[in-house]
Amino acid sequence: MALNAVKRDIPSRIEGYGNTGEKLFEGAFARKPEGFRASAMMRSRGPNDPTKFLGSVKEAIAASGLKSGMTISFHHHLRNGDFIVNQVLDECAKAGIRDLTLFPTALFGVHKAIIPHIKSGVVRRIMGSVNGPIGQLVSEGGMEVPVVLRSHGGRPRAVIAGDVHIDVAFIAAPTADVGGNMSGRAGKSACGSLGYAFTDAEYANCVIALTDNLQHYPIAPISIPGTFVDFVVQVGVIGDPDGIVSGTTRVTRDPLRLLIARHASKLIEASPYFKDGLSFQTGAGGIPLAVTAFMKEAMKRRRVRGGFGLGGITGYFVDLLKEGLLKKLMDVQSFDHEAVESISSDPRHIEISADWYANPWNCGAAVNELDVVILGATEVDMNFNANVNTEADGALLHGIGGHQDTAAGAKLTIIAQPLLRGRIPCVVDSVHTVTTPGEAIDALVTEFGVTINPRRRDLIDACGEAKGKNAVPLVPLDELAERAKRMSGPMSPLRQGDRIVGIVEWRDGTVIDVVRQIFPENISS
Amino acid sequence: MALNAVKRDIPSRIEGYGNTGEKLFEGAFARKPEGFRASAMMRSRGPNDPTKFLGSVKEAIAASGLKSGMTISFHHHLRNGDFIVNQVLDECAKAGIRDLTLFPTALFGVHKAIIPHIKSGVVRRIMGSVNGPIGQLVSEGGMEVPVVLRSHGGRPRAVIAGDVHIDVAFIAAPTADVGGNMSGRAGKSACGSLGYAFTDAEYANCVIALTDNLQHYPIAPISIPGTFVDFVVQVGVIGDPDGIVSGTTRVTRDPLRLLIARHASKLIEASPYFKDGLSFQTGAGGIPLAVTAFMKEAMKRRRVRGGFGLGGITGYFVDLLKEGLLKKLMDVQSFDHEAVESISSDPRHIEISADWYANPWNCGAAVNELDVVILGATEVDMNFNANVNTEADGALLHGIGGHQDTAAGAKLTIIAQPLLRGRIPCVVDSVHTVTTPGEAIDALVTEFGVTINPRRRDLIDACGEAKGKNAVPLVPLDELAERAKRMSGPMSPLRQGDRIVGIVEWRDGTVIDVVRQIFPENISS
Secondary structure, eight states: OEEOTTOOEEOSEETTTEEOGGGBOOOTTOOOOOSBOOOOBOOOOOTTSOOSEESOHHHHHHHHTOOTTOEEEEOOTTGGGBOHHHHHHHHHHHTTOOSEEEEESEEOGGGGGGHHHHHTTSEEEEBSEEOSHHHHHHHTTOOSSOEEEOOTTHHHHHHHTTSSOOSEEEEEESEEETTOOEESSSSTTOOSOOGGGHHHHHHOSEEEEEESOEESSOOSSOSBOGGGOSEEEEOSOSBOHHHHSBSSOOOOOOHHHHHHHHHHHHHHHHSTTOSTTOOEEOOSSHHHHHHHHHHHHHHHHTTOOOOEEEEEEOHHHHHHHHTTSOSEEEEEEEOBHHHHHHHHHOTTEEEOOHHHHHOTTSSOOGGGGOSEEEEOOSEEETTOOEEOSBOTTOOBOOOOTTHHHHHHHOSEEEEEOOSEETTEESEESSOSSOSBOGGGOOEEEETTEEEEOTTOHHHHHHHHHOOGGGOOOBOOHHHHHHHHHHHHOOOOOOOEEEEEEEEEEOTTSOEEEEEEEEOGGGOOO | OEEOTTOOEEOSEETTTEEOGGGBOOOTTOOOOOSBOOOOBOOOOOTTSOOSEESOHHHHHHHHTOOTTOEEEEOOTTGGGBOHHHHHHHHHHHTTOOSEEEEESEEOGGGGGGHHHHHTTSEEEEBSEEOSHHHHHHHTTOOSSOEEEOOTTHHHHHHHTTSSOOSEEEEEESEEETTOOEESSSSTTOOSOOGGGHHHHHHOSEEEEEESOEESSOOSSOSBOGGGOSEEEEOSOSBOHHHHSBSSOOOOOOHHHHHHHHHHHHHHHHSTTOSTTOOEEOOSSHHHHHHHHHHHHHHHHTTOOOOEEEEEEOHHHHHHHHTTSOSEEEEEEEOBHHHHHHHHHOTTEEEOOHHHHHOTTSSOOGGGGOSEEEEOOSEEETTOOEEOSBOTTOOBOOOOTTHHHHHHHOSEEEEEOOSEETTEESEESSOSSOSBOGGGOOEEEETTEEEEOTTOHHHHHHHHHOOGGGOOOBOOHHHHHHHHHHHHOOOOOOOEEEEEEEEEEOTTSOEEEEEEEEOGGGOOO
């Protein structure tokens, strides 16, 4: 065991993961890359070679040379509407393939259908975000090998640095042609950006495009060129449109959450970043969307014209673009119909890969250019460390997303969250799991006001200067913690096992925390 | 010495190039890749790292770590208007850097300014197309190390396969932002597609963007993301607009050339490829443009709607797109103002990299999907081998361009050329230099008619079926050769030295021919 830089005890060896000696988290920007990028197997294809168009997923699996023990990857742009992961694993099981490492960008509720394949040994290991039922299974010890969680930037970093090598990438493509050119913009399963799939296409030894909208060569625009794609398969439907994109994402109507959003908006307005060129990311949650709405109001009032909006893009951001309050959108993931429509028609709405969005090991990801990001957390502790992965019962139910990346990149990282969720405090002495270290978090905003990380003296001063209607209600962290304890009453300590079921990597590939098995008696509900 | 598949004697070792034993040309599709793609050094850049924006080329050279003996690369999208190659080499010379390998996609007349740097040893080796004065210098023995010529597809193949590793890529960018995102679409030096620069950006250890149009982060659209770019330098002007793009490219008015174009057009119309979905590449020469004009007429007359136009794109292709006779354009190089305007505004006009365009060692380049290509040649011989590199005096004055790639990829490869240029025959017993093997060439069209490669019995039959106004005048190759000999009179044999001054690689990296030193008395006029 050894303590890492956020004082977590990390075993020197973790079964199913490896030695951690060289991989202890040392600080948000401590680790630098060495050596050369990994790469994929070279392939060639001439004009007389057989077509890459195959009749079924089964044929494609056979043609890819996929074997037991290999690593397969998927993107999560179809979210809870995805039909591809389940279908591919069903076919793998039928083909007698076992011990696969599943390397999705994220799994959702719909993927609970693969639980039998985990239990039967078709899937031996998962590296990727496990939202919901698979996370619950993992938390209760349902997999022999720990899950490895990486951020949106940490995942492409791991591929490019050679930590993970993808044998076969299965890429769901809402539009594709027989040459394998892919796009998410059109088709009945349109999802907009294909941002999470780019690195997989570039670094996998074999790439299979699965589409329900096959077009003549070449489609336009093209997100991922067919030069990376070995096989193209037409399937009936790649996903359920209702699960892929939501209707218009909605601002919260809850007065408590609106109050939090109002506080956050005041903090941004008081900060030095609220000026022409302001860039920000707010994501799709109720509070962040409300912050966007308040910022829009403030930008209009103070005649501030923003620069770019980043990340998962919603209709709220599209409106800001249309109204000239933002000049560009950089879109790694399109959350709703408005975003899909916009990325398909407006050249100022730029599709970016997850590498481009957030990888710390390239020549400069978009998150580095970010002024402000609004994030959530299940817990924040007295060192401003944030937990987004585990719930109060210790269950590993959420992925990291872009949390680490934007927190590290943005000039002002705000966690906006109610002080309690039900009876459970969001401010604690020490978070159950460190997802993002306090050094990357600048402020916590709750219904009781704005709590600024003491290392950001400049922000505290800036808030002090805001007066009258613009005054920012500052609350020290210890006062907030006291209040949380009073309100929640005594919490019984969490009983957990020794067995490590999950590894949380910092975006640079070091281990920032581990997640241990939980016991059924913890489970809240 | 050993004979390769086109019966050229290739020395087993070539000074300054290496052993050729494993690299003898074996046939257009014989060689397949093995192993993994090469890669670039990993770099990282965090939000607190110093800016990548530097004040001068000199500073950028210093920051890049460029040292004597290294390899530097450039693209030729600024063509004969390029100011960057000369400027960078001047600064390298001032910095005392020597023995550089210059790896441009192509050099033009304007680059004769680097001849002093070749003579003084700043540049030791050139790998790339040498059009004009540098070719003349090389031909006369002005460089110690032979020039290596590669096709537009062969060059990215060489980089991706690791045959060439780029230490520093200097990328002229008509538009860029401080994050290094680049585009050729806008700015006073707009050149449209940046197709030749993509692979360099992805595989170089250090990438420097040089721009005369610096914009706020992020520009849109973005061709090459800043994630690959280490440094950004603002320079006064990157090029001379008159040399970068031409005004409207023009169809020939020469009756002889128009006749050739008419014959070629009839051949295409008689071929099985003249139907809906027809894809073709014609380039920017006078005859090919006339073929485009005739094909447009034929497509309208026979109500054929084409698929895509490929390659270097001209206003003629843009017109076909606008009129609905082509559905898409795939643009590796924009030849004129109309093409630049179109790629900037029409999403059906797709920017493609040279790798995507033509690399034989990826999962399928665009050339593979091509139905018809019209090419030129300085000579074609009795085996249909074509020479595009050397002139009648043996001087190495032209690059390969996409000749090999499109010839290998297209279903119908036509060389359209007058039988004589001045008194010099274009059909000869054996070409001076084999650029493209006869197995990849289907027809030669001269003012005397259409000569079909006998291995294309199907085409000969198809032409035989075309009657009346559509009749295709067929001429056997030996009759054409006889006629050429009669018309040109006896040619004195070319005297050349033993020393190898140039290597012509086939697109798969094998040696298809070598070019030897010429003597001044050869030089015509």
